[in-house]
Amino acid sequence: xxxxxxxxxxxxxxxxxxxxxxxxxxxxxxxxxxxxxxxxxxxxxxxxxxxxxxxxxxxxxxxxxxxxxxxxxxxxxxxxxxxxxxxxxxxxxxxxxxxxxxxxxxxxxxxxxxxxxxxxxxxxxxxxxxxxxxxxxxxxxxxxxxxxxxxxxxxxxxxxxxxxxxxxxxxxxxxxxxxxxxxxxxxxxxxxxxxxxxxx
Amino acid sequence: xxxxxxxxxxxxxxxxxxxxxxxxxxxxxxxxxxxxxxxxxxxxxxxxxxxxxxxxxxxxxxxxxxxxxxxxxxxxxxxxxxxxxxxxxxxxxxxxxxxxxxxxxxxxxxxxxxxxxxxxxxxxxxxxxxxxxxxxxxxxxxxxxxxxxxxxxxxxxxxxxxxxxxxxxxxxxxxxxxxxxxxxxxxxxxxxxxxxxxxxxxxxxxxxxxxxxxxxxxxxxxxxxxxxxxxxxxxxxxxxxxxxxxxxxxxxxxxxxxxxxxxxxxxxxxxxxxxxxxxxxxxxxxxxxxxxxxxxxxxxxxxxxxxxxxxxxxxxxxxxxxxxxxxxxxxxxxxxxxxxxxxxxxxxx
Numbered sequence: 001x002x003x004x005x006x007x008x009x010x011x012x013x014x015x016x017x018x019x020x021x022x023x024x025x026x027x028x029x030x031x032x033x034x035x036x037x038x039x040x041x042x043x044x045x046x047x048x049x050x051x052x053x054x055x056x057x058x059x060x061x062x063x064x065x066x067x068x069x070x071x072x073x074x075x076x077x078x079x080x081x082x083x084x085x086x087x088x089x090x091x092x093x094x095x096x097x098x099x100x101x102x103x104x105x106x107x108x109x110x111x112x113x114x115x116x117x118x119x120x121x122x123x124x125x126x127x128x129x130x131x132x133x134x135x136x137x138x139x140x141x142x143x144x145x146x147x148x149x150x151x152x153x154x155x156x157x158x159x160x161x162x163x164x165x166x167x168x169x170x171x172x173x174x175x176x177x178x179x180x181x182x183x184x185x186x187x188x189x190x191x192x193x194x195x196x197x198x199x200x
Numbered sequence: 201x202x203x204x205x206x207x208x209x210x211x212x213x214x215x216x217x218x219x220x221x222x223x224x225x226x227x228x229x230x231x232x233x234x235x236x237x238x239x240x241x242x243x244x245x246x247x248x249x250x251x252x253x254x255x256x257x258x259x260x261x262x263x264x265x266x267x268x269x270x271x272x273x274x275x276x277x278x279x280x281x282x283x284x285x286x287x288x289x290x291x292x293x294x295x296x297x298x299x300x301x302x303x304x305x306x307x308x309x310x311x312x313x314x315x316x317x318x319x320x321x322x323x324x325x326x327x328x329x330x331x332x333x334x335x336x337x338x339x340x341x342x343x344x345x346x347x348x349x350x351x352x353x354x355x356x357x358x359x360x361x362x363x364x365x366x367x368x369x370x371x372x373x374x375x376x377x378x379x380x381x382x383x384x385x386x387x388x389x390x391x392x393x394x395x396x397x398x399x400x401x402x403x404x405x406x407x408x409x410x411x412x413x414x415x416x417x418x419x420x421x422x423x424x425x426x427x428x429x430x431x432x433x434x435x436x437x438x439x440x441x442x443x444x445x446x447x448x449x450x451x452x453x454x455x456x457x458x459x460x461x462x463x464x465x466x467x468x469x470x471x472x473x474x475x476x477x478x479x480x481x482x483x484x485x486x487x488x489x490x491x492x493x494x495x496x497x498x499x500x501x502x503x504x505x506x507x508x509x510x511x512x513x514x515x516x517x518x519x520x521x522x523x524x525x526x527x528x529x530x531x532x533x534x535x536x537x538x539x540x541x542x543x544x545x546x547x548x549x
């Protein structure tokens with residue numbers, strides 16, 4: 001989030017924070033971010049009504065000039081999260097730098113297995129530590145993630161990049177922005193055709 | 201003579217050089233594989249009906265024929281086991297063709313080291329399920345593979361059944377205006393399996409809905425309900441079945457979310473895991489397409505049967521966008537229902 005917000009081209013005005021992550025981690029870590037960048041952050045669930053309410057709470061903050069962390073998903077999330085689960089995570093994993101699609105490597109942005117669990121690390125076990133995966137140069141998911149382009153403005157959208165053969169994370173997940181645009185592209189085309197017909 | 205020269209066609213699937221798990225997930229990649237590789241290689245009028253089984257016209261009889269393989273892990277789960285599934289899945293596929301199942305075959309692929317006691321439990325379970333569904337195992341095959349080369353046991357069953365004269369039940373028979381009937385709540389089988397596999401404990405044990413639906417189908421046909429098409433809601437769930445029928449019939453299908461029964465415990469588990477119950481597998485559920493005039497009678501018949509007490513009209517076919525499934529959801533918006541590429545994965549954010 002800091003990487004996105006500190007970019008001069010960022011157009012992000014508010015965040016819906018992922019409910020499952022916060023169920024475990026709580027949301028105290030978001031509080032300094034909301035203050036520093038003056039953005040509302042609303043912890044939100046995944047049902048349609050959750051999303052609607054999360055957006056409403058976010059917009060209400062923007063209208064009132066507030067920038068706080070609010071919890072829409074209170075039936076699952078507590079401010080400090082699930083502390084026994086966090087302890088287990090800390091025992092097994094340590095914080096490591098991680099490469100993010102379209103953004104590059106971010107320090108302290110991932111989890112890796114601690115030394116005593118290293119033998120379970122697939123990278124080491126299968127000898128693929130030094131294998132690197134090239135990102136497709138055609139994938140614009142980084143720009144989509146930063147809100148700089150819409151998924152259908154990417155040249156690979158629905159041509160080289162489809163849910164069956166995705167180039168980036170936003171097309172891989174069925175809930176990703178590109179996958180959603182892909183699913184509804186037929187409706188958009190049909191709607192536009194109908195509008196044209198009624199005009200002529 | 202150029203020895204390398206051959207008349208064989210190029211591989212019809214170029215995007216993936218290897219088979220992925222998603223190619224068996226009941227979604228788009230599986231359909232692509234079936235369409236581009238199997239249908240194109242084996243093309244004939246029977247396979248092209250794209251039904252759960254083929255209906256073959258013989259001189260004095262109409263025979264339905266189908267096959268299915270079962271590779272479930274764990275082998276035993278709340279509400280069933282691989283043996284019961286291997287019977288229910290195949291007899292239900294026959295029933296979806298409007299057939300009364302007659303005989304089954306069983307091919308068992310066993311892994312070296314499988315406990316004999318486990319095999320015996322599965323075989324007994326197959327026998328009981330066959331009796332319950334009114335079929336007999338009449339032939340079979342056994343192979344044993346090296347330790348580590350199988351998952352304990354894989355079962356294939358094939359089945360034949362009799363279709364009454366003149367009965368046509370197939371996706372191509374669905375008409376604009378047909379009502380979509382669902383026989384009961386959805387999502388139980390997939391969640392039951394997931395709960396055992398991932399060690400998830402809920403307040404109550406969620407049991408698989410695995411059951412033979414033959415009786416239900418025969419009752420509908422015996423009472424003279426006009427059925428245009430039926431489809432069981434196995435891998436890929438209700439959503440994939442609806443999309444398959446919309447595509448094969450060239451019609452649009454509108455569903456109404458409020459009318460689709462999902463048990464509270466299943467809904468809760470789905471919310472926790474980030475699953476959509478519409479895509480979760482069932483093993484004793486089907487949808488039927490019937491003309492509006494038959495809908496009320498069909499509902500009454502279904503609801504009078506133990507397996508169909510939760511039956512409901514959940515939507516209607518229309519001649520709008522060919523091949524599209526749209527669902528009006530509880531908050532009044534319309535959502536497009538598409539097939540997934542592969543299997544549903546738990547939400548991780």
